[in-house]
Amino acid sequence: SAVISQKPSRDICQRGTSLTIQCQVDSQVTMMFWYRQQPGQSLTLIATANQGSEATYESGFVIDKFPISRPNLTFSTLTVSNMSPEDSSIYLCSVTTPGLQETQYFGPGTRLLVL
Amino acid sequence: ILNVEQSPQSLHVQEGDSTNFTCSFPSSNFYALHWYRWETAKSPEALFVMTLNGDEKKKGRISATLNTKEGYSYLYIKGSQPEDSATYLCATPTGNQFYFGTGTSLTVIP
Numbered sequence: 001s002a003v004i005s006q007k008p009s010r011d012i013c014q015r016g017t018s019l020t021i022q023c024q025v026d027s028q029v030t031m032m033f034w035y036r037q038q039p040g041q042s043l044t045l046i047a048t049a050n051q052g053s054e055a056t057y058e059s060g061f062v063i064d065k066f067p068i069s070r071p072n073l074t075f076s077t078l079t080v081s082n083m084s085p086e087d088s089s090i091y092l093c094s095v096t097t098p099g100l101q102e103t104q105y106f107g108p109g110t111r112l113l114v115l
Numbered sequence: 116i117l118n119v120e121q122s123p124q125s126l127h128v129q130e131g132d133s134t135n136f137t138c139s140f141p142s143s144n145f146y147a148l149h150w151y152r153w154e155t156a157k158s159p160e161a162l163f164v165m166t167l168n169g170d171e172k173k174k175g176r177i178s179a180t181l182n183t184k185e186g187y188s189y190l191y192i193k194g195s196q197p198e199d200s201a202t203y204l205c206a207t208p209t210g211n212q213f214y215f216g217t218g219t220s221l222t223v224i225p
Binding site: 004009040041042043044045058092103104105106107108109 | 119149151156157158159161164204206212213214215216217218
């Protein structure tokens with residue numbers, strides 16, 4: 001298993017500003033992911049954070065809006081840039097442990113409200 | 116994009132009642148079905164990983180079944196307790212990506 005912490009746990013931000021969310025894992029992991037859950041929606045994958053290279057973004061998400069860093073195998077950041085009220089969501093990082101029955105472990109999430 | 120659906124969206128039950136809810140997923144190219152419990156202000160917690168048609172998994176008062184041919188899984192909670200109140204998510208992986216349902220929000224009323 002993996003223990004994941006996220007900072008901040010919640011924030012209220014003004015539109016047009018940016019927020020950086022940090023994710024720390026207690027062990028080295030290969031795969032780290034960033035998700036968001038907008039109100040009433042499914043958990044949606046934003047990107048896979050790759051150590052030592054650019055993140056891999058899913059359709060509908062771009063680097064300019066959601067820049068991601070992954071400086072080592074235990075840490076990643078997600079920035080939500082130039083925020084608008086539509087960015088109000090819960091943002092979660094997760095890691096995957098390898099194996100036949102691969103399981104995702106999640107951080108506690110960052111609850112973001114954009115005014 | 117895989118379409119994973121959960122029903123009902125929300126559920127209120129009395130303490131002691133048993134309940135169940137459904138996860139539907141595409142039956143083609145099935146690999147696995149995951150159930151998570153997500154309590155407010157906590158991390159989603161993995162409950163079960165199910166891979167075989169007819170699988171049944173149990174953890175305390177919670178159990179799950181899987182039908183890969185028709186593409187659904189049921190989650191059952193026997194004798195619901197207030198601490199069972201949470202959102203229950205199902206997800207199915209394809210490649211490196213997990214596709215999640217919107218969840219069933221369960222509230223157990225003391």
